[in-house]
Amino acid sequence: MAKGDVERNGIVGMRKMCGVKGGCGDKKDERSNWEALWEIQNDEKKTTLADFKAGICYVVSFYSPILSLASSVQFSDDTPIAATSSTTPISSLLFLLHHLLKPHFHFQTLISQNVLNSHHSPTIITAGDSGLKFRDKILYLQSLKINPTKALQKNPDLRSALLSSLQSIEHCLSSMGIERSALGRILDMFPQLLTADPSNQIYPVFEFLLNNVEIPFSDIRKCIIRCPRLLVSGVENQLKPAFEFLMKLGFVGANRITCRTTVLLVSNVDHTLTPKIDFLMGLGFEYNEVAKMVIRSPVLLTFSIENNFRPKLEYFLEEMNGDLEELKRFPQYFSFNLEGKIKKRHRMLMQHRLSMPLSRMLKVSDGEFNARLIDMRLQLVEERQL
Known part of the structure; x- marks a missing residue:
């Protein structure tokens, strides 16, 4: 990029960052913008305003793709920069100058005439420049539709990660049939995977699902897409204990874990699975009865005791005068929305002094329920006329 192009692009970028609209605009306003930055950046006045302006033009022109991210990232000196309502694009630029380039060269080097007079690409600065590498990583994350700001906030190790290591994660997941669109969604959800070691953290999960759980290779992709958390769950401390617990409960043979139920493997045995079994047994059911309920409706083990089991149970017993034996026969009751379906349909029945088994009341569509x-009601009228 020629010097003239650099300066023109830089001035346009600078004016956008300073909130100045239109073309060249008021020269006085433009000069005040440059001088404000010059005063902040150049405390010791080691750089002339003209050189400072030229250097800023160069940085804005080349690093504009990442300026919007700079104010919410932590770099190698671990200085936290939090994006707030007062954060401005100008502060992003200063942050870039202070942090992104500081480890490798001084500001005066950046604005040297040797660089500005060059007709080559800006990549001539240095092959190992951290700014270039960081920019490449940002562009790569964006190509996967990953939010770079969120990823960097949740996984600070991305700062020092090599682009090749990020690409190795993509290759690892792609090798199991996960397409790029799904891969981006997974990595955006769990950005810690971007700096994971495939050999020690990801492939062991695949091997466990294939060899221990005996999920067919063709279904591995479905397992991961339905429950990406599998990839961030340790085999020894999470997946294996949960799998053994579920097998004892009865998830074996025809009822074995499939790609539809691998989500249960990410549940902690002591803090999630056992308390739910204990809650159901506390209703008066035997262990084998609870096991049958869970096998019939595995989703029970994903529900919250306080937000699902307890309020629905209270309504069933107190408002519907229900029999626990019916819950044993139809544990899917807990899968239906309390306000939107259970209460609504029960009240419609009560309004006409009618009753209906849980399965007939809940499993059908609104249209079929209304038809029933x-x-x-017609049958009741006919009986009264006899």
């Missing part, structure tokens, strides 16, 4: 309700 009309049939029951």
Whole structure:
């Protein structure tokens, strides 16, 4: 990029960052913008305003793709920069100058005439420049539709990670049939995977699912897409204990874990699975009865005791005068929305002094439920006329 192009692009970028609209605009406003930055950056006045302006033009022109990210990232000196309502694009630029380039060269080097007079690409600065590497990583994350700001906040190790190591994660997941669109969603959800060691952290999960759980290779992709948390769950401390617990509960043979139920493997045995079994047994059910309920409706083990089991149980017993034996036969009751379906349909039945088994009341669509309700009302009228 020629010097003239650098300066023109830099001035345009600078004016956008300073909130100045239009073309060249008021020269006085433009000069005040440059001088404000010059005063902040150049405390000891070691650099002339003209050189400072030229250097800023160069940085804005080349690093504009990452300026919007700079104010919310931690770099190698571990100085936290939090994005707040007062954060401005100008502060992003200063942050870039202070942190992104500081480890490798001084500001005066950046604005040297040797660089500005060059007709080559800006990559001539240095092959190992951290700014270039960081920019490449940002562009790579964006190509995967990963939010770079969120990823860097959740995984600070991305600062020092090599681009090749990020690409190795993509290759690892792609080798198991996960397409790029799904891969980006998974990595955006769990950015810690971007700096994971495939050999020690990811492939062992695949091997466990294939060899221990006996998930067919063709279904591994479905397992991961349905439950990406599998990839950040340790085999020895999480997946294996959960798998053994579920096998004892009855998830074997025809009821074995499949790609539809591998989500249960990410549940902690002591803090999630056992308390739910204990809660159901506390209703008066035997262990084998609870096991049958869970096998019939595995999703029970994913529900919250306080937000699901308890309020739905209270409504069933107190408002519906239900029998626990019916819950044993139809544990799927806990899968339905309390306000949107259970209460609504129960109240419609009560309004007409009718009753219906849980399965008939809940498993059908609204249209079919209304049709059944009309049939029951007509039948009731006919019986009264006899």
